Amino acid sequence: MYRGRFAPSPTGPLHFGSLVAAVCSWLDARAHEGEWLVRIEDVDEPRCRPHWGGEILRTLERLGLHWDGPVVWQSRRKEAYRAALERLRRAGLAYPCACTRREAAGRYSGRCRNGLPEGAAARAWRFPVPPGRVGFHDRWQGWFEQDVEEEAGDFILLRADGCFAYQLAVVVDDAGQGVTHVVRGADLLDSTPRQILLQQALGLSQPLYLHHPVAVDGAGRKLSKQNRAPALDPSRDCENLRAALALLGLPPPAEADGAALLSWAVARWRERWTAGAQPAAPSFSASPGPKDCSAR
Numbered sequence: 001m002y003r004g005r006f007a008p009s010p011t012g013p014l015h016f017g018s019l020v021a022a023v024c025s026w027l028d029a030r031a032h033e034g035e036w037l038v039r040i041e042d043v044d045e046p047r048c049r050p051h052w053g054g055e056i057l058r059t060l061e062r063l064g065l066h067w068d069g070p071v072v073w074q075s076r077r078k079e080a081y082r083a084a085l086e087r088l089r090r091a092g093l094a095y096p097c098a099c100t101r102r103e104a105a106g107r108y109s110g111r112c113r114n115g116l117p118e119g120a121a122a123r124a125w126r127f128p129v130p131p132g133r134v135g136f137h138d139r140w141q142g143w144f145e146q147d148v149e150e151e152a153g154d155f156i157l158l159r160a161d162g163c164f165a166y167q168l169a170v171v172v173d174d175a176g177q178g179v180t181h182v183v184r185g186a187d188l189l190d191s192t193p194r195q196i197l198l199q200q201a202l203g204l205s206q207p208l209y210l211h212h213p214v215a216v217d218g219a220g221r222k223l224s225k226q227n228r229a230p231a232l233d234p235s236r237d238c239e240n241l242r243a244a245l246a247l248l249g250l251p252p253p254a255e256a257d258g259a260a261l262l263s264w265a266v267a268r269w270r271e272r273w274t275a276g277a278q279p280a281a282p283s284f285s286a287s288p289g290p291k292d293c294s295a296r
């Protein structure tokens with residue numbers, strides 16, 4: 001049974017970049033006749049606002065991207081994250097770190113791995129990354145591998161401010177929700193090896209991954225709330241859906257609009273992905289301008 005998910009962070013309204021991730025994960029789930037879950041990733045509570053979560057859900061409904069089952073909010077899942085951290089700790093796979101943000105900036109040196117400096121108090125918990133490369137086959141990007149120790153170092157599991165880290169929360173939630181297929185933007189490709197290490201450490205099964213190309217602005221930067229990507233204009237839903245599909249390599253015919261647009265896209269996606277065909281991957285930095293929606 002296929003089970004996919006869309007997992008936005010409620011740090012602002014849905015923008016074009018997150019729409020691409022929603023459309024891509026929805027299409028892949030529908031083309032596989034699977035379930036599509038929505039999880040609001042508000043684990044980083046200082047940066048998230050609950051009302052943005054509600055706003056994102058209303059936008060998905062308006063666009064016709066309907067989800068299955070109850071919406072999961074990470075802010076209500078802390079017991080599960082705590083239990084996972086405890087399991088890692090008991091297995092010797094989590095250690096306390098006393099470093100301040102400044103001392104631990106960039107790739108972490110592993111300073112506290114063999115014990116806290118004398119008199120220092122634990123501020124955060126980290127995962128001791130084993131040496132070697134971690135690789136996986138990505139359905140869109142092909143083989144990807146990373147030396148996590150070299151590139152990220154021992155990463156955070158529980159932050160000094162008491163928030164559980166994104167990497168831990170995602171792994172615990174994907175397993176808890178029985179997610180079989182993770183479909184998300186290529187900006188998260190280099191998080192995946194860390195997540196695979198945590199899956200292995202916790203004895204969880206590894207989902208299949210697809211990292212799609214991400215939308216960029218005129219300056220070539222990923223569209224994100226940090227660089228002020230605008231909210232989706234409700235009067236341009238059709239144009240935005242068409243542009244998202246074009247970015248995913250499915251430029252729609254002029255006559256498809258509304259519900260017909262989405263069912264057209266599911267049929268094309270199914271042809272492309274379930275017959276074992278590889279995509280003609282569009283350029284990684286493709287940046288579509290919204291197309292006319294003459295049939296609207």
Ligand SMILES: [Zn+2]
Pocket residue numbers: 096097098099104110111112
């Ligand atoms: Zn430290």
